[in-house]
Amino acid sequence: MPLSSLVTFPRLLALSASAALAATALAADGDVALTLRPGDPAPPISIEHWVKGDGVGALGNGTVTVVEFWATWCGPCRAGMPHISELQEKYKDQKVTILGVSDEPLEKVAEFLAKPEWAEKTRYTLATDPDRSTHKSYMQAAYQRGIPTAFIVGKTGAVEWIGHPMTMDEPLAKIVKGDWDVQAFRSEFETRMRPIIEMEAIISSIDKAAEAKDWNAALAGYDRLINRDPNLANLRRAEKFKCMLTQIGDAPQAYTYGRELVASFTEPELLNQIAWLVVDDKAVTVRDLKFAMEAATKANDVSKGENAAILDTLARVWWENGNRQKAIEIQKQAVAKAPAGPMADSIKETLKKYESE
Helix, strand or coil: CCCCCCCCCCCCCCHHHHHHCCCCCCCCCCCCCCCCCCCCECCCCCCCEEEECCCCCCCCCCCEEEEEECCCCCHHHHHHHHHHHHHHHHCCCCCEEEEEEECCCHHHHHHHHCCHHHHHHCCCEEEECCCCHHHHHHHHCCCCCCCCEEEEECCCCEEEEEECHHHCHHHHHHHHHCCCCHHHHHHHHHHHHHHHHHHHHHHHHHHHHHHCCCHHHHHHHHHHHHHHCHHHHHHHHHHHHHHHHHHHCCHHHHHHHHHHHHHHCCCHHHHHHHHHHHHHCCCCCCCCHHHHHHHHHHHHHHCCCCCHHHHHHHHHHHHHCCCHHHHHHHHHHHHHHCCCCHHHHHHHHHHHHHHHC
């Protein structure tokens, strides 16, 4: 059983980079480009439906506007709503308007805001942008891939600050007061964004190489990713193995590389994913069950036999190898280790299958 799926080939996301942005929901849309920076004129706001509040007119003209992107399904967005409401009340007499923009349908947002809890927690202007026009001109242009994200538009109509809304208290206070150094923040922002954009530019090159079936270029792209970020290197190596096995289809080369990974990996989650890939992924046409056993056994050894999902994978490998009794034995261990919930139910169903067949 997979603990969490390997990132689907060929699209990879720079997980460490997104964490640095405090992003909670990732979306890979648009080209790899940064066209909106702090200090640039703020794009006009294009809104389809004003759901709460009086709406927002022209930006600038001595007013400060916070444009915050959120969604009803986003837990951190919901958690931050009371604080955003407090900020709106704090600055209500200082020409500050906070606008929350969701790209969900009007009905979805209206239903959410009709609940008394959220009606009380959202004491600021809210709107929906189903055609994502405002999302594209702000989020995509500034290369922001996660929500919640806020943009502070200053009194002259320029973007002054971009970041997580829970960290905007200090910059908002300085912008309102007129003490904000937007050029210094622009330099900081560009420095922070540069490695993120460079990383996804490599990912984009892998996408294009895969579409063209230029596998040498695709594998070279993975190697560049592996060399760029030591913290994610093994994840990238596992993705490269998946590409070799399921996309390129060179099983001997893939399994030679895979054995190098199994020998060097110490992360039980990745070892588990590799084993599960071999026995379960429909794109795998050559299943080296001996290799899968090596990966699954090491994953279980490293996790000291305490992880139910890894035990489930090991049992599956034994099953695929034709040893029904061993599969049942290991699956019973998985059942014993699984906490109550959907995973435990699934593991129990698998045990019933092994026992009945």
